[in-house]
Amino acid sequence: MEREDYTIGEWGLAINTELLNSLFQAKLAELRDLAVENNLPKTGNVEQLRAKLIATLVLNQFDFTDSGIHKMQNNDLTEVLGLFGVKKSGSKKAKMRRLWLHLNGDPKKLNVSTIGDMTREDLHALCITFDLPRSGNKNVLMGRVAGVLSSEENSWGKVKKSLRTGQKTLGANVGVPTGDPAPVTPVEVIVPPVIVESPPELVEEILDTPTQTTTPVTLDEGAGEALVRLESRKAELTSHLREFLLIGREQDEDDVSAFIEDLGRLGFGIEHEAVRGQILDELQQMIQLKQQEDSARSALPGSWREKQALRQLEDARSNLLDRLDEILENRGGEIAAARVDFENAALDAGLDLELAAISGRVHGLFDLQVSLRASETELDPVTARRHRAMETLYRRSHELSDEAMAQLGKIETQMEAFERVVETIVRRSEGEFGPTEHALLVRFLERRGWDPNQPEVRPRLLAAAGILAAEMGYVDAADIPSLPTSISLDAEKVSDVVDSMREILTEMGRAPPTIESVTSVEVTGQLETDRVKSKLDAADALLRKLNRGDN
Known part of the structure; x- marks a missing residue:
């Protein structure tokens, strides 16, 4: 291989650019073969293997141990990061961290989501490497x-696409100073700016590449801990995102901003830009998941696993609905927490929520029940209390006479006026609804041409009035008059019952009892009682005599 070199740094080290470009464009199999040829381990993904080969075959003059990276100068770090094909702007400390991560880490295994599984010793070692307290x-x-990993997200672990595809290559003259070097002031965040000399071509590359001219993202104080707390509340956040997508407009920036502000009131650290960005990323992922779930719900099973999971869901549906009622009762208005509990209940039932067809149906079931409950609670309160009052009026109405039904119908047609009368009476009595108010209500309705004092109408009317007063908040529920629990008969109806009984006795061949016969029976019974009593007294006297004789 013909060697094309250029020098970097104050040491003037020669770099084989042709080999470097070939490593940028090599596939995983080619990189593994090259690692075997040079007695290097071929483990790791393609980017890890590429970084090892570049460090060993191209930049072997550098010491990439922890101490060696910390000893590098700022301008050397900039050029070395560029030769690895990753972002090279930022402060010296950020560059050192990025270089270490690119050489020693895997973005899929070392990120904000995975560090929660690390031990304190592992985190302590990373703090030493990153020069953190x-x-x-x-x-x-x-x-x-987490603060470091979040600030360096997407800045390491992957070579720039233009270098991998060959759209851009490092030429032999890159990095060779020609003429008077142009001073470039790199963007610094932590350390003061340092004036360094860079080749003109490198300056043009920096100016032409937008990703290298942007100011590096840094985390404000407390953002790292806020990200960790956000990760620990991911299930709750997912529930809130689903609630937003039910009625929110994800394309409306104002609507999304209002939703994020509500999350802030719930304790999410939205004052940190990193947290807001993470929430927006989760929202985009949830939008895609919802689309997959919606399409999967209307499609036939696409695999045997999905078919079996759907069958299991149907078997568990009734139990899930019962469990959902309990969850909604316990959680009250906390819909997000209720959704998390319902997800856990579905998991306990053995449902495979990783399938979009199952998770979509489970959350659709939850949304349907919540919507039904919301519809019930959103009923007009005025209509609701009048409806309950009329239910009381017409309870066991099949037992009522036509006259009573006519009076109840009049109350129903003039329920609004009846409600105003009840409200006026209760307000004047300062929340009392006792016998005095009952009598006042009846007299007032009588003066208006009603007949509320009928035995069948009065208790129902007073009970309905009590319900209206309680629903309007004037009296307690305990003060609502109750309907009679047994049938009330007036004197005329009692006489009718007695006459019917007499007729039955006559038909049976027995004489109905009269007042005289009842009186004679009572006298005869009294005489018999006196006779028995006298015999008992005589027996007591005899026993007393016998006792004295024994003594």
């Missing part, structure tokens, strides 16, 4: 490491 418990260390 090392005091505090595991959560404190986790927050510090």
